[in-house]
Amino acid sequence: VQLQASGGGLVQAGDSLRLSCAASGRFFGNYVVGWFRQTPGKEREFVAAINQRGSSTNYVESVKDRFTISRDNARNTVYLQMNSLKFEDTAVYYCAARFSVAQAVPTTPREYLYWGQGTLVTVSS
DSSP states (O other), X not given: OEEXXXXXXXXXXXXXXXXXXXXXXXXXXXXXXXXXXXXXXXXXXXXEEEOTTSSOEEEOGGGTTTEEEEEEGGGTEEEEEEOSOOGGGOEEEEEEEEEOSSOOOOOSGXXXXXXXXXXXXXXXX
């Protein structure tokens, strides 16, 4: 599967953005998809993930109640709705996918095999 992340941009604190992760290839409904983010000099950080059917999600504590991950398997796309953005949300955001028959939602980068190219989110304070 190939992934294409989009939707990043420059916004002010308190604004919203919606990121999209479009996948090409077959059987997208068999992939767990996660969003990660990275800033210079830091390790890639887990943000959110969603299982194959969208019935289970996982979030890093710092984005709970602000970010929502969802998916549309008919469109081969996963979304990350980001509300009430903060300066510390500034990062390059990556989507990643993992083919799995289990419904678990991993949170570590090494558990995902396929990665998109990243989209930059900049939040001005």
